[in-house]
Amino acid sequence: MKKLYSLSILLLLTGLVFGQAPKRKSPQAYNSRAQNTPGGNFLDKQWWLGLKAGVNLSDVTVDKRYSALSPGNYPTSQTDKVYDDFNAIGSQVTLEVSFYFKGFTFSLQPAYRHSVFTYSNNYEWSDPENATNRLELTYDNEQKVDHAELPLIFKYDIIGNRLRPYVQVGVYYGFLINANKSVEVSGTDYASGGVNEFTNDPVIIGAKDLFANNHWGLLGGIGANYNLGNVRLNLDIQYRKGMSLINSTENRFGSDRLSGIGEAMDDIKINNLAFSIGCLFPMRYLASGFKTLDQR
């Protein structure tokens, strides 16, 4: 697996190098007046380097449901987890390296992504012959998952001037860095001589083994660059559609703490809506009097 990681990173780096190499010109070429005039070839392409950060919201797609509880006298569907869609805020930091060429941008955006998603289970035990023999429990689960991601993105600038909106599509590959899981049990106990509503302290555990070491997905989105002097301010909105499972299928019941209370992760794919703002810097400059792309 490590060899595959190394290979993929090597491929990407190779891509960056080769992406530049064939178009590289001799130093004399940059002194050519004809090419360095506004609207000349020089301004048809540009390298951008920048940093973005923002927040994200997640939801999951369930491929197959699992539970450590196997009911004998009520439907299995009652053990299904109820996922909360896009209700917990995560965050991400992205380094963007982009190559612009005639309205199209090829961008590599390695990112550190902190995703949060939540779900709950509800259980009830009762006695038809004694209404006070009753216990209701709710298990609120929160997962915090950190991934290093390597997205490859193609952007197209819809219109081009100082404000340059764009659309983008791409693919990303994520590597698991860390994961934590907390389970808070709350409930109402009617059997203790009154109505006893309680909330237990959450059980918080490291859950890295419960998640897949890597996953991939597709992304699409919109955004806009605003050219401010030589730099670009960037607003970026991406929707990421997970294409592979983010949970570990082998270690589903690997945590005694969780399976002991009936908890087992479903086979899930994570989807993510990310909002970022950032700043990009051009890597190719002209002499004074020429700026980047917005000065045509």
Added chain:
Amino acid sequence: MTKYLFSLLLAGFLMVTSCVEETNPEFDQKSFTKIYDNNLYTIDYFPIDMVQTEDGGYLILGGRRLEDSNFTGIYLMKADKDGNFVKDIEVDESFVNPIAQLAFVNNNYYFFCMDPLTLQAQLGQTDANMENVNISATSGELYYPSAMQVDGNNFVLLSYNHLTKQSVLAVVNTSGVSSQSKAFTIGAGDQVEEPIINHFLRTGRQYPFEAGRIPGGLYYFNGFYNYTFSLVFTDLVQDDPRGVVQGIQDDGGFSAVKPLTATKFAAARFNFGDNYILPNTILNTTGTSSSVDLGGNTFPELEQNAKVKILRTVLKAKNVLVYGSNTRSKQIGLYFYDEATGAFLSSKYLGFSNPFEIAQVISTTDGGLAVCGTTYLAGRFPRICIIKIDAADIKGF
């Protein structure tokens, strides 16, 4: 060059995406924890024994609390190979007190129980899918069945005769007919009998009754004999035991025993609440000795007079002894020993958050283990559970 670059990137992408997680039914069977819930507040099932059926599923013999009887009722449950609940049967209350072993003989599953009125031992029989449960009376004066183990196509049954106050060891066939038996006195007086009856009513301590046969040799039982909880060896011919390993009344004795050879045993013993594991011990099967003299590895982490189950199996191509027991921290502890030398190999603890108690540990057809036990959902509702363990998850050897 651009074409070359994209080919490289595409190849790299395909390679890395081939390594991602996918739903894998094989993993679902290798390792799981399943808790068999029932949303009735007062329901109380407990497991007694478990076997893996030929379809890879699991058949559990259990007990259940009865409203109108002091004895425990019979509960049977089937789970599939992924551990999911398939069906269960609450056997009619006219049969009570099911005991281990749930034995597989001639494509049927057998267990012993008793009639609550006559106290006569009954032989129950079902199939892997529990289509039918047939129960019929055994022949002979066999009351209060206590423990059973398969010996070929027969059963070695330990029972208690309350009329004569004797422990009775008998060989019973699949028709319930007793071909051999011998009775051994527990000693005179009601005080000796009281803990035995409390065991059957489950109002007192649960004693680790056992019965079996040294392969091709003597029969044995772990039960009451001559005022003490003893390991008794008999040929079922002579009236007196061939050998006795005595306990100390009911304060000391064996909590589990498994013959390895004619004289070599894997055993565990209790002594005034303490627990000792003896993975490789020589017992005198033709004389009188005391279990107190056997020593053993002390396990203070185990609860007082802990229930112990011993499994003789092959794990990772190694002959091992698996000891399963209950810890003071309410986990199930598994301890692995080299069968040949008795050397400790590894340990594994199961359960957390809620209490867990062991009923049985078995080997599975995929080379792993399955532990059947009781957990207490929400800390209060006793529910049967199965914990399936992949052999690869057992570290240390």
